[in-house]
Amino acid sequence: MDKQYLDLMEKAKQYSTHYINNIHNMSAFPDELSIQNLSIFDENLPNQSSNMQDVLKLLYENGATATSACIGGRYFGFVTGGLLPIAHASQWITDTWNQNNALYVMSPISSKLESICEKWIIELFKLNKNSAIGLVTGSSNAIICALATARNHIYKKQGYDFVQNGMRNAPKINVVISEQAHVSVKTALTLLGFGKNDIQIAPVDEFGAIIPDKLPEIDSNTLLILQAGNVNGGSFDPINTLCDIAKEKGAWVHIDGAFGLWARTSKKQKYLVEGMEKADSFSTDAHKTLNAGYDCGIVICSDKEALTDTLSSRGEYLQPSENRDGMNYVTEMSRKSRGIILWSILKQLGKQGIEDLIDKLCENTKYFAEKLEEIGYTIVTPPTFNQFIIKAQNPNKTENILNHIQKSKVCWCGNSIWNKEFVIRLSVCSHSTTKSDIDKSLEIFKEAFETYK
Numbered sequence: 001m002d003k004q005y006l007d008l009m010e011k012a013k014q015y016s017t018h019y020i021n022n023i024h025n026m027s028a029f030p031d032e033l034s035i036q037n038l039s040i041f042d043e044n045l046p047n048q049s050s051n052m053q054d055v056l057k058l059l060y061e062n063g064a065t066a067t068s069a070c071i072g073g074r075y076f077g078f079v080t081g082g083l084l085p086i087a088h089a090s091q092w093i094t095d096t097w098n099q100n101n102a103l104y105v106m107s108p109i110s111s112k113l114e115s116i117c118e119k120w121i122i123e124l125f126k127l128n129k130n131s132a133i134g135l136v137t138g139s140s141n142a143i144i145c146a147l148a149t150a151r152n153h154i155y156k157k158q159g160y161d162f163v164q165n166g167m168r169n170a171p172k173i174n175v176v177i178s179e180q181a182h183v184s185v186k187t188a189l190t191l192l193g194f195g196k197n198d199i200q201i202a203p204v205d206e207f208g209a210i211i212p213d214k215l216p217e218i219d220s221n222t223l224l225i226l227q228a229g230n231v232n233g234g235s236f237d238p239i240n241t242l243c244d245i246a247k248e249k250g251a252w253v254h255i256d257g258a259f260g261l262w263a264r265t266s267k268k269q270k271y272l273v274e275g276m277e278k279a280d281s282f283s284t285d286a287h288k289t290l291n292a293g294y295d296c297g298i299v300i301c302s303d304k305e306a307l308t309d310t311l312s313s314r315g316e317y318l319q320p321s322e323n324r325d326g327m328n329y330v331t332e333m334s335r336k337s338r339g340i341i342l343w344s345i346l347k348q349l350g351k352q353g354i355e356d357l358i359d360k361l362c363e364n365t366k367y368f369a370e371k372l373e374e375i376g377y378t379i380v381t382p383p384t385f386n387q388f389i390i391k392a393q394n395p396n397k398t399e400n401i402l403n404h405i406q407k408s409k410v411c412w413c414g415n416s417i418w419n420k421e422f423v424i425r426l427s428v429c430s431h432s433t434t435k436s437d438i439d440k441s442l443e444i445f446k447e448a449f450e451t452y453k
């Protein structure tokens, strides 16, 4: 291959190494100057080609300083997840290979490793052997895949052929979601043709978990959507109890476990998702808790045929094979071979490594919460897994504190509204967060707490 290409890749490696080397000294969020400097990108689309090295240099020199330090140890905003070294390295290899994961004939290696991932994920989550997985961009898409499967399956049970007859004359499906359901669940339901009037809301307790006694009526035409890990406070619905109620009636249960489903892999945390094997479908992210890097979502269905019946496509030019054709499990055809990356992580960490990662995130979260409480913060939702919410004595003070912390850029966290009150939300989800990262962050939390009334 030509020298220019190789030199360019060498440069990309240098820039990446430089970034990784600097990450622990970087501020958690870009400073004003770096953000203003982004105006350098405001130019007209060039007429002529330019030197590749120059483009990469322009990107690195003006882009790197305007990144959030998500691969560092002090980014606690949203639920971003860090980036494991093996994930990063295998992403490079995957990008270099540029394999299309739609069909086996397009990439035997992608097909092979996706099959292995399916087997390993089912084993890791202790699900029934006939389960299937699909690898998608993230939980938002995984939820769409799972709920479309649930919808078609429920109709089929009612003797209604949805694929033939469509939405217009379809009988009713009783959808039940939590008062605290993630926004992506609501979007998925809208996309799948469910209106607000089709949906019943299950009330939750003060931490955001569904109260079984207050669950709306469930029947065999019900699609019940549960949550393993509330995006704000991290609470888990009582999955075992709710699955028992739903399964007795013959309802379909989906669990949105974008980050929390991974509790299943740890002896200390698995109680949080006890009974999850009774559910019919699951959505989760490898790019959050597992630190796979974007984008790596997983849809899991305990009934393989139900998933592939809903999502597989056929066309004259497509050549199906006896081996796994990745496109039959998801909504996309052409896509990145996420299985290569996921396989690398599972192979490198092994069951023990995954458990250690989950336990470390949970321990760090508890430590963080304990120390914040010592400073004087109120813990609004306890750190059951890797998320929690705090507040100060009054909303004004909480807001001032958050501004102070965000301006300091020592660490970064965001806010939410909980029980109509302004709160600070923390998510500890990077493998690279150390006790000293938390201690350093606590100093700024303390300083802010003492600064405002």
Ligand SMILES: *Cc1c(COP(=O)(O)O)cnc(C)c1O
Pocket: 079, 137, 138, 139, 140, 141, 182, 184, 229, 230, 231, 256, 257, 258, 259, 285, 297
């Ligand atoms: C993040 C999240 C989602 C959406 O996942 P994406 O990977 O961002 O698409 C859905 N549900 C919960 C509980 C989440 O935390």
